[in-house]
Amino acid sequence: MASVMLLASSIALAAPTRDIVIAQVAPQTGVQASSGKAYTAGLRLGFTAANANGGINGVPVRLVTVDDAYKPEETVRLAKELLVKESPVAFAATVGTANADALIKAGVLTESGVPLVGPSSGAGSVIGQPGIYSTKASYADEVNQLFSTLNSMGLSRVAVLYQDDGYGRDLLNSANALAPKYKIELVARSPYDRITGNVEKPINDLLKVDTQVIFLAAISAPAANFIKGYKQRGGTAMLIGPSPVDIAYLQKNLSKEQLRGYVASTVGPIETRTSLPIIRDYLKLKAANPSPDYGIRSLEGYVTARVIVAGLQRGKATPDGLQQGLKSIRALDLGGVSVDYSDLKRGGSNYVDFVTIDRSGSIVR
Known part of the structure; x- marks a missing residue:
């Protein structure tokens, strides 16, 4: 744990000056590559939109993504490396319960003070743990x-x-x-x-x-x-x-x-629900930023990015400042999806819906 403690002190001394780094450790290869890439594509959309509007008080947000291939031990190793190399204010959108559990058990979040926002897992072992800010239902x-x-x-x-x-x-x-x-x-x-x-x-x-x-x-x-x-x-x-x-x-x-x-x-609305402002914004951004990696999980990544931006706007661009900003969020309406951190022992949202695949292979609600 001593090495993680040292990382925490180095982060405090290395507050971002040129950009605000959000680190994602998630599969870009392996059995969950499609989910990891979809989350990444969604995060990029959210931060691209924020930067187009001036970033956070004029400071741009930069997403750094590394591939853990869905291996928990790699999640921990790469997260520790990123703490040293990039001094992130947050981790975002890990994929896999075992992967989030590994970060928690290794003390990476608590010892460094860097939160994890929007992990893919809705498991009870993840939601409610210190430093975890879920953006979806359990x-x-x-x-x-x-x-x-x-x-x-x-x-x-x-x-x-x-x-x-x-x-x-x-x-x-x-x-x-x-x-x-x-x-x-x-x-x-x-x-x-x-x-x-x-x-x-x-x-x-x-x-x-x-x-x-x-x-x-x-x-x-x-x-x-x-x-x-x-x-x-x-x-x-x-x-x-x-x-x-x-x-x-x-x-x-x-x-x-x-x-x-x-x-x-x-755990979010499907793209055909264009009556919702968040879907209209999301589709407009997708059209302006083409990628082969978009999937149904991309909206979850986009929501996570929007929540991180809201937290940064409410607090300082440091790990502790972001956590204080996130904790202040109450019924944040993103345009049809709401996130609330009044009770961190629950998921940040309770949105659940069901869709069916029809005979043409299309998604219908």
């Missing part, structure tokens, strides 16, 4: 809304495919806890390994189960492989995934017929 919020919706549809038999790590188990634990409230019977729970992502056994196991719905507490690549294999072998249950499953990845890697009927939880 996984428990997602499962609660899902089970409420299933109950209203008369669907009660649910199987769970889950990644065998903190992320997947957090979703599974939420399902276990909330099922009785909504008269949901969890008829099967089938894990897969986080490292290999192999879903062959869960496919075989869940094909044998009498279930109406399979909840995919998975990440993008294993979820795609499960959907493909399950449907090719005649599986007919409704398939529903939480927000970490990247719809853009599924659309690129599955046929329209394989993806038809898939239901996704979202």
Whole structure:
């Protein structure tokens, strides 16, 4: 921990003078590359807009992104390197519960005083921890809304495919806890390994189960492989995934017929909701700043950037100043998405919605 303590003192002596650095440690390669790149693209949009309006009191915001390939040990190592090389005022948009957990357990955030804003994880082990400022709903919020919706549809038999790590188990634990409230019977729970992502056994196991719905507490690549294999072998249950499953990845890697009927939880409005000011602003910025990396997670990155800018405008451009600014945020309306830090033990937002993939491969609400 001594090295991290030294980093904290060096940051205090190296307050930004030429620009304000936001550091992102997130996968740009590997199984979650599509999510990491989408978050990066969204963050860049938000900071580009802020800089076009004069930055923070005339000082531009600079995003520095490094690739951890979704490996928790790399997340920690690279975060420590960035603290020395770049003196960031914040980390933003990590991807993966295990990755955020690793930063927390290594003491990187508490020892340096540099907050993490907008981690992709909505897990209970992440939300509410010191230095964490979530910008979206928790996984428990997602499962609660899902089970409420299933109950209203008369669907009660649910199987769970889950990644065998903190992320997947957090979703599974939420399902276990909330099922009785909504008269949901969890008829099967089938894990897969986080490292290999192999879903062959869960496919075989869940094909044998009498279930109406399979909840995919998975990440993008294993979820795609499960959907493909399950449907090719005649599986007919409704398939529903939480927000970490990247719809853009599924659309690129599955046929329209394989993806038809898939239901996704979202923690922000979809792009077709142009009645919302945040969507209109977001689409205008996307058109002016083309990128192959945009995906459904990009709006989450954009929201995170907007929240960081709001925090910087309320406080000083230092890690502590940013945290003070963030803590003062109450019902910040970004134009259809609201963020509130009156209770840091909850997610910064409770927005949860669902979308479906239709026969043309398009997203419909």
